[in-house]
Amino acid sequence: MTNFCSKMFGKFASYPFPQPLQKWINQGYVKIFGIDLGEFKPAQDYPTLNHLFTRELQKERFVDMQEDVWVSPTDSLVMARGKVEHNLAIQIKGMSYGVSEFLGEVVEDGYCYLNLYLSPKDYHRYHAPCDMEVVEVRYFGGELLPVNQKSLFKNHNLFIRNERVVVVAKDQRGRKFFYVAVGALNVGQMLLHFEPRLQTNARANECITYAYQEPVKIKKGREMGMFKMGSTVVLIASGVNFELEEGRSVKFGERIGSFV
Known part of the structure; x- marks a missing residue:
């Protein structure tokens, strides 16, 4: 049952709703989960919820490159x-x-x-x-x-x-x-x-x-x-x-x- 629910949610999250509705969905998700978008694009810039989930960093992170x-x-x-x-x-x-x-x-x-x-x-x-x-x-x-x-x-x-x-x-x-x-x-x-x-x-x-x-x-x-x-x-x-x-x-x- 959880696999079926996940597939259905995946379809919802992948669907590009009309821009005003998609903006509302994205902003609601950000608010509910308290997401900090300081390193990412604004919520309204993502065409689907999945694009927001899988958002790409817009600012380069420091990575500790010491060999050990x-x-x-x-x-x-x-x-x-x-x-x-x-x-x-x-x-x-x-x-x-x-x-x-x-x-x-x-x-x-x-x-x-x-x-x-x-x-x-x-x-x-x-x-x-x-x-x-x-x-x-x-x-x-x-x-x-x-x-x-x-x-x-x-x-x-x-x-x-x-x-x-x-x-x-x-x-x-x-x-x-x-x-x-x-x-x-x-x-x-x-x-x-x-x-x-x-x-x-x-x-x-x-x-x-x-x-x-x-x-x-x-x-x-x-x-x-x-x-x-x-x-x-x-x-x-x-x-x-x-x-x-x-x-x-x-x-x-x-x-x-x-x-x-």
Whole structure:
């Protein structure tokens, strides 16, 4: 049912209403969610609600380019962080899930994870946290449950149940890490600029893998894709110390950790 609702909302958000009505819709959304458009175009300049959701930065962000530093890929809230132990990670305090099922492969204990929640008011594009080489993309069809705090406490194994896109990559030191975009209610689509074959919110149980003979190289801070509504990005990496505390808000480009 949540997938159907998300598709219907996606159609509404993609429809260009007459300009006066569209202006009213956009401004109402900005007001309801308290969106700061200081770095973006005015609300009335977006021809659809989806264009407002996926708005592009108009002012260049500072990105910490120190070689050993990882930066936030998103404007978001830190919901959880920690280390994988016995194949378990935390979606939110007291609620664990199986990492191997989430990623589609087994990882060793000691990998660190960081959960970044994008609310409806946030900038919805996601970027590279470090210099990276993408070797594979895995799409897992699933539900589209909300990923806000209330839903994370309510729904066991939410990250496994929800639709997700797992980007398998290597950092500049050659260590494997995982960059996971998790779908959510009203996320009509998740896009990756370098993988046009990806079609999300399609079939609930579909699993597709895209492998690359030549890795896709992406520089730190470069835009990788976007959510068409709020959602979550999960980073799971080895040899990285994620420094942010739970409950902390962070902006794309700010330091979140460093190599160890």
